[in-house]
Amino acid sequence: MDNKKIKTHRNLIQGLEQAIKTSFFEPDKxxxxxxxxxLKLNKKWGSKDRGFVSESFYEIIRWKRQLEFYANREMKDDNIYFIIATYLLLNKQEIPPFPEFEKIYIKKIKERFKKPFPSRAVEFSIPDWLQSRMENELGSSWIYEMKALNIPASTIIRVNTLKTHADELQKSLEEEKVATNFIQGYKDALVLERKQNIFxxxxxxxxxxxxxxxxSQLVGEFLEVKPGMRVIDSCAGAGGxxxxxxxxxxxxxxxxALDIHEWKxxxxxxxxxxxxxxxxxxKAVTDSKILKRLENTADRVxxxxxxxxxxxxxxxPDAKWKLNNEFIYRIIDEQKQILQNNSKLVKKNGYLVYATCSILPSENSHQVENFLSKNPDFELIDxxxxxxxxxxxxxxxxxxIVRK
Incomplete structure (x- = not known):
């Protein structure tokens, strides 16, 4: 967690509390x-205020379980100010003299900062079931992955080579006071030097x-598309x-580009x-006939x-609090079905790429092994x-995977 000090105004704390409450206690938010x-509702906030609220919001979500341990209470919709106060103290910021913080015993919270965590799940701020799952699937390496996953992500952009090149884009952004750096090994990627609104x-x-x-940029390259090909993106979503x-x-x-959601x-x-x-x-996939008509038509899928x-x-980071084991079992079954149905779209000698943004073998290599065992006309090549x-x-x- 960051140790930056900033003067906090009451409306910032109130906005932060409302955002946390909405994110945690309203479904599908x-x-x-x-x-x-x-941020749209509070256009008068300056850049430092917006930065404070944004960073605090995400860090409280990320470290919820640690903060609950230090605050000695589970987060509920009527005690979020306790969690915010604990977050501020942990970041060596003073608790402002606002009415919302009147009943908070600062000394007791600070005393708990010295206590050891009761489990790795609390230390890494994840649910117990997720620790068990990651440990079972990844072995001892899950600890290194969780450490990395608790580091906030940098903002990375992909250069649209239909309109510009990396050098040109970097110069254009510099003129708009957006500083970027190249990433070794990623020819069309730039990383922002600091968080800012680039939209x-x-x-x-x-x-x-x-x-x-x-x-994510590696997935498109991995498909080995060439100009003139017929390509199907079968779970296109919003199309990144x-x-x-x-x-x-x-x-x-x-x-x-196919998807079951027309709005995407x-x-x-x-x-x-x-x-x-x-x-x-x-094309929105509204029934199985749509996929049937597309069988054996694509060079790449x-x-x-x-x-x-x-x-x-x-x-x-909010995903770890919304997920559960039942969801993962359901999504694994869904992945099997999607892989089986959409594999038929690729022509003979064509390539199919199955990709996820998961690190669990049950969603990844195990799915591919299961698919190949049932479809001998397909072969894993990389x-x-x-x-x-x-x-x-x-x-x-x-x-x-190639269709033989």
Whole structure:
């Protein structure tokens, strides 16, 4: 946790409390959207105020279990100020003399800072079930992965090579007071030197880049697309990887972006227009007949499967409190079905890439092994396991499979 000191105003603390309450105690409210709404409602906050609220919000979510231990109480919707006070004290900030903090015993909280954690789950601020799951699937290495996943993610952007190049984009952003650095081994990636709102930049509005983690950028390259190919992105969502494929194909050929959610595909269309990506068509998968008609039609198929998202906890720390073992069992069954159904879309000698942003073998290599055991006409030709502890980026898995 950061030790920066900042003068806190009461409305900042009240806004922070409301955002935490909404994120934790209202179903289907995700941290990024909750924070976005809070900042929109408080346009008069300066950049330092917004930075304080944003960082505190995410760090309290990330370290919830530790903070509960130090505060000696479980977070509930009527005691969030206790957790905020504990967070401030842990970061060596003074507790402001606000009415919300009147009943908080600072001395008792500080005394608990000296106590050892009762478990690794508390130390790494994760649920007990998640510690057990990671330990069972990853062995002792789960500790290194969890350490890495508790480090806040940097903002990484992908250069849209349909419109510009990395050098040109870096100069354009510098003119807009956005400093970036190259990342060795990632030719189209730039990392921001500090957190700032880049969506208001002219460079973004002109479609010169998209926000996309370095690990995620490897998926499109792994598919080995070429200009002129017919490619299906079968779980396209809002299209981050679809847009990358369009750039890699130099706008030549055809990409068919599929998803069960029409609203996500509408977002993809808007992004494609901004990116100048003209070789993308979208189609909502409303029934099994749609997939049936697409069998044996694609040179390349990308299955960016729905998953637990455990590889991206650095940027989505609220996910660990919303997940449970039952969800993971359900998603594993769903992944099996998606892989089986969408594998039929690829032509003979074509490539299929199965990818997730999870680090659990049960969602990754075990799924591929199960699929190959039931489909002898497919063969694994390559796989990548990107672990946060060694890459310093998001955790990802990708398997390249050829249809013989």
């Amino acid at each position: 995700y941290a990024d959207k909750v924070l976005e709404r809070l 208001k930049t002219k460079a973004f509005q002109d479609g010169l880049f998209e926000v996309q983690d370095a690990s 990887k679809t847009l990358h494929l369009a750039a890699l194909m130099e706008n030549k050929g055809q990409i068919l 595909l509408q977002t993809l269309k808007q992004r494609a227009r901004r990116n100048g990506a003209h070789n993308i068509q979208t 990308l299955i960016d499967a729905p998953c637990s998202g455990l590889g991206v906890l650095r940027r989505n 796989e990548k396991k990107i672990m946060p502890s060694t890459s310093n980026f998001d955790g990802f898995y990708m398997a390249k």
